[in-house]
Amino acid sequence: MRLSYPPEIKVIQVPCTGRVDIIHLLNALENGADGVYVAGCLEGECHYRTGNLKAKKRVGYVKKVLAEIGMDPGRVEMFNLSSAQGKRFAEIADEITARIIELGQSPVNKREKAKAAV
Amino acid sequence: MIVADRKSLEEILAMVREKRKILIVGCRGCVTVCNVGGEKEVEILAASINLARKTSDQPIEIDTVTIERQCDNEYVALLKEGIGTYDAVVSLACGVGPQFLSEAYPNQLFFPGVNTTFFGGAVSHGIWEERCQGCGTCIIHNFDGLCPIARCAKSLLHGPCGGSSDGLCEVSKETLCIWDMIVKKKMEQGRLTDLLKVIEAKDWSSARDGGPRRSIREELIP
Numbered sequence: 001m002r003l004s005y006p007p008e009i010k011v012i013q014v015p016c017t018g019r020v021d022i023i024h025l026l027n028a029l030e031n032g033a034d035g036v037y038v039a040g041c042l043e044g045e046c047h048y049r050t051g052n053l054k055a056k057k058r059v060g061y062v063k064k065v066l067a068e069i070g071m072d073p074g075r076v077e078m079f080n081l082s083s084a085q086g087k088r089f090a091e092i093a094d095e096i097t098a099r100i101i102e103l104g105q106s107p108v109n110k111r112e113k114a115k116a117a118v
Numbered sequence: 119m120i121v122a123d124r125k126s127l128e129e130i131l132a133m134v135r136e137k138r139k140i141l142i143v144g145c146r147g148c149v150t151v152c153n154v155g156g157e158k159e160v161e162i163l164a165a166s167i168n169l170a171r172k173t174s175d176q177p178i179e180i181d182t183v184t185i186e187r188q189c190d191n192e193y194v195a196l197l198k199e200g201i202g203t204y205d206a207v208v209s210l211a212c213g214v215g216p217q218f219l220s221e222a223y224p225n226q227l228f229f230p231g232v233n234t235t236f237f238g239g240a241v242s243h244g245i246w247e248e249r250c251q252g253c254g255t256c257i258i259h260n261f262d263g264l265c266p267i268a269r270c271a272k273s274l275l276h277g278p279c280g281g282s283s284d285g286l287c288e289v290s291k292e293t294l295c296i297w298d299m300i301v302k303k304k305m306e307q308g309r310l311t312d313l314l315k316v317i318e319a320k321d322w323s324s325a326r327d328g329g330p331r332r333s334i335r336e337e338l339i340p
Contacts, residue, residue, distance in 0.1 A: 029169055065169075
């Protein structure tokens with residue numbers, strides 16, 4: 001297939017998206033990620049039954065936190081696709097990258113870069 | 119267990135607005151079980167505050183610790199080292215925790231990070247319900263294990279009232295009428311006549327109405 005996706009994306013593999021916790025998403029943003037997305041299996045097709053549904057709720061929690069602190073909740077997202085959908089994986093990567101580029105740098109990075117410039 | 123809800127992030131951020139260095143203290147007791155103030159929730163709150171402060175260019179230093187129980191001086195004493203070095207300490211324990219902490223460390227500023235709500239249990243994962251009001255004189259044996267004091271909006275000893283409809287309380291469509299449940303259970307068990315017995319007016323002096331309460335067990339006092 002030899003599909004490509006934006007090089008800005010760093011993939012962190014987990015056995016199931018049910019392993020992804022709220023703290024992991026928050027830590028990524030705290031440490032300067034401009035956005036974080038979770039790519040889980042299709043709903044209803046989790047090998048562990050509900051891992052992807054749990055991840056979806058955790059993503060929802062982080063969205064609320066971001067809204068509360070004035071960051072765009074669109075910086076975190078949950079996507080569902082099967083492991084056979086390589087093309088969709090690349091599409092999602094393009095989609096989220098375009099969204100984050102539109103949202104701009106994370107306010108965490110903006111502040112830190114401005115300081116470095118001073 | 120004691121059930122609590124975390125205060126909104128906005129409220130907690132307002133509490134620590136001017137602070138540069140804070141400590142968040144969790145509790146491994148009830149608030150860990152109701153997923154509001156255990157080790158995990160302490161880390162989530164710390165990350166959320168840190169993120170909020172980074173984005174507003176007001177960096178903050180946050181330390182975290184979770185002790186066995188904040189309602190026990192034995193464990194509260196473990197915080198002795200370093201506690202005076204913080205601008206503020208946020209406790210994620212029930213209302214008892216920050217009080218024990220401020221009694222033990224009177225010079226330190228403490229804030230409650232949760233709203234303590236009731237004595238209850240998890241009816242399913244993520245849903246907790248009130249079961250006890252701590253009235254000080256348990257009478258649930260008269261009602262087949264269902265407590266009308268905690269679970270009836272009016273704490274009626276003889277019910278149901280006229281606000282009961284289709285098994286629900288008039289207070290809310292999500293509130294079951296406990297008196298409907300009591301009557302149904304008595305009928306199922308063939309003991310409906312139990313309810314003909316008039317129960318004397320409850321003595322509320324053992325409840326909060328008698329003022330703050332104290333429990334003394336001589337055999338345990340050294």
